Amino acid sequence: MAAERGLAMATCTAPVNIAVIKYWGKRDTDLILPINSSLSVTLHQDQLKTTTTAAASRDFTEDRLWLNGKEADVGHPRVQACLREVRRLARKRRGGGEDTAALSLSYKIHIASENNFPTAAGLASSAAGYACLVSALARLYGLEEELSEVARRGSGSACRSMFGGFVQWQRGERPDGTDSLALQVAPETHWPELRVLVLVVSEEKKPVGSTAGMQTSVETSPLLKHRAEVVVPERLAQMMQHIRDRDFEGFGQLAMRDSNQFHATCLDTFPPIFYLTDVSRHIIALAHRYNAHHGHTKVAYSFDAGPNAVIFTLADTVAEFVEVVRRSFPPSTNGDQFVRGLPVGSATLLPELVGAVVTEPVPGAVQYILHTKPGPGPQLVDDPSQHLLGADGLPRSRA
Numbered sequence: 001m002a003a004e005r006g007l008a009m010a011t012c013t014a015p016v017n018i019a020v021i022k023y024w025g026k027r028d029t030d031l032i033l034p035i036n037s038s039l040s041v042t043l044h045q046d047q048l049k050t051t052t053t054a055a056a057s058r059d060f061t062e063d064r065l066w067l068n069g070k071e072a073d074v075g076h077p078r079v080q081a082c083l084r085e086v087r088r089l090a091r092k093r094r095g096g097g098e099d100t101a102a103l104s105l106s107y108k109i110h111i112a113s114e115n116n117f118p119t120a121a122g123l124a125s126s127a128a129g130y131a132c133l134v135s136a137l138a139r140l141y142g143l144e145e146e147l148s149e150v151a152r153r154g155s156g157s158a159c160r161s162m163f164g165g166f167v168q169w170q171r172g173e174r175p176d177g178t179d180s181l182a183l184q185v186a187p188e189t190h191w192p193e194l195r196v197l198v199l200v201v202s203e204e205k206k207p208v209g210s211t212a213g214m215q216t217s218v219e220t221s222p223l224l225k226h227r228a229e230v231v232v233p234e235r236l237a238q239m240m241q242h243i244r245d246r247d248f249e250g251f252g253q254l255a256m257r258d259s260n261q262f263h264a265t266c267l268d269t270f271p272p273i274f275y276l277t278d279v280s281r282h283i284i285a286l287a288h289r290y291n292a293h294h295g296h297t298k299v300a301y302s303f304d305a306g307p308n309a310v311i312f313t314l315a316d317t318v319a320e321f322v323e324v325v326r327r328s329f330p331p332s333t334n335g336d337q338f339v340r341g342l343p344v345g346s347a348t349l350l351p352e353l354v355g356a357v358v359t360e361p362v363p364g365a366v367q368y369i370l371h372t373k374p375g376p377g378p379q380l381v382d383d384p385s386q387h388l389l390g391a392d393g394l395p396r397s398r399a
Contacts, residue, residue, distance in 0.1 A: 007393060008103050009055040010139035011381040014132035016048040016117070016125070017041060017160045018196070018310045020255040020302055021232060021239050022262040023169065025218040031177040032156045035218065036228040038169045039239050040160045041312075042188065043196055044375030047341040050128035051381070052113040053388040054136040060108035066388075066395050067113050067129075074111070081153040082134055083109065089150070090141040103141060111136070112388035112395050117370075126210075130154025131161035135378035148182035164188040164376035166243050168236070188374040191246050195318050195342075197311040198370040199325065201279045210305045213266065213273050223268040227261060248314055252300030255312060256287075259302040266305075277307040279329075279365040286328055286357065287311070290321065293356045319347035322369060324357055332364035341371040 023038035063083070065074035073079075087105050094102060113132060115125055134151040138144070148159035152169075159181065160167040165188040172180030217224045235258060242250035266273040276284075280303060287301045299321050300312045313321060322344050331338040349358075381387075390396045 006059060007055060007057045007391065008107075008140060009053060009387055009389060010136050011051065011053040011387050012132055012135040012139060012378050013045050013049045013051050013381060014128050014135055014161050014378040015045050015164070015375055016043045016128045017157060017167065018043060018302060018304065019157065019160070020251070020312075021236050021258050022304075023156055024262055024265060025214050025224055025228060026156070027218075028175070028177065029215065031180075032152050033177050033180050034156055034169065034171055035224075036232040037171040037236050038157075038160070038232075039185065039236055040157070040167050040169070041194075041196070041374055042161065042164045042167060042377065044188075044372050045379065046375070047370055047372035048117050048128070048198075050113060050115050050125070050132040051386070051388060052111065052129075052132040052136040054133070054140045055110045055387075055389050055393050056103055056107040056140060057110075057393055058104065058107055060110060060393060063109050063111075065111045065113075068115060069395060078130070078154045079133070082130060082150060083137065085150040085153055086134065086137040086141060086143065089138075089143055089145065093143065093145075105141075109137075109140075110389055110393045114388060126155040127157040127161045130158035131378055134158070135162070135380075139380060146181065149178065149180065152177070152180060152182075162377055165190060165374055168240070185240055186243055188376055191243070191374065193246075193314045193316070194248075194374055195313050195315050196372045196374070197313065197318070197322065197325075198372065199283060199309040199311060200367045200370065201277065201283075201307050201309070201365060203367070208273050208275075208305075213269070213275075213305060216271075216273070217265055217269040220270040221265050221268040224265040227265055231261065248300075248312075249297045252297040252312060255300045255302050263303065275305050275307060276303060279362065280307045280309060282328070282362055282365065283309045283311075286324070289357045289359070290324060293353060318371065319345040320349065320353075322371070323347040323349055324353075325366060325369060327354065327358045328361055329366035330361055330363045331366075331368075337368060339369050339371060341369075342373065344371055 017040040019038050019040040021039040025035040027033050027035050063074045065072045131151045148162040152159035160169050163184040166185040169182050287299050298317045302310045
């Protein structure tokens, strides 16, 4: 990106990830170092993604940031940490001097970012957002090195969104955090039958943000300490083996147990934190009734710091379970928009299944279902028409 050009611009997309071995709690809040390792599944960007355009110009007078079309605080410490780290790496790569052919590091930056899903509703929006920010900035400055450590400085779970498929975020041991990185355990192509259903029960911002919530847990929950030191190391090894073996029974059971323990640590926090709602608990009970009816684990739930359920299942179960959800939470108004994302076939439910599983329908409790699957890490957008910023460095109007 030559300096003589008045405006340099790069656009990337980045995915959401859902942890199946949860991250909750930092041992260093500035560097965002976790008290335990975690493991996640990266979701496909055809259904859930952040798009970010980063632009630099000698004509810009200040750094600016727009989120979903509205100007936001570019001075936010975590945004600044990512900017600072990317610029530091770019400077280091150039040997400390200014490469006349390279983009000037003194130029101000304009950043525009958009999600195609609800922000801050427990759908890992910050993970996709910061992974996308770092990817776009790195592309702008011509960086190609390992960037999960930089993304981690924006949002811990963002480091896992720097890869596709199945990803481990290593806790690391060093105080400076240089070994607290994300590593791909298996690519998105490893388990082609795996599917993900996001049951959106609320698009509202959660009452207690993850950052505040997890630090209160670290300070007050003895269960969290036990989890980090004793439970997670064993579960992490088990989960990686289940993924390698494509063992859904083992994967699903452990994902549910770990989700439940994470929410137990939230209850063990003082004062307690409630991310699950009555609808969340209805979904949990439904999943257990469904599995019990079939005699083995066909669906597995996982909840992050919010009420929306993420259901893991295999492709041959999707149509039947979606129909079970539709019967259990009849859509109030959006019957034709109730299932979004990947196509879902129709299914006829046997009376004994309905009798055993669909016990007390709660109309309208699930807003919609998003059907997706594991997907790749951040992608460069080559098409200039997809830039979120125009030639003037300001957001394009999205008519």
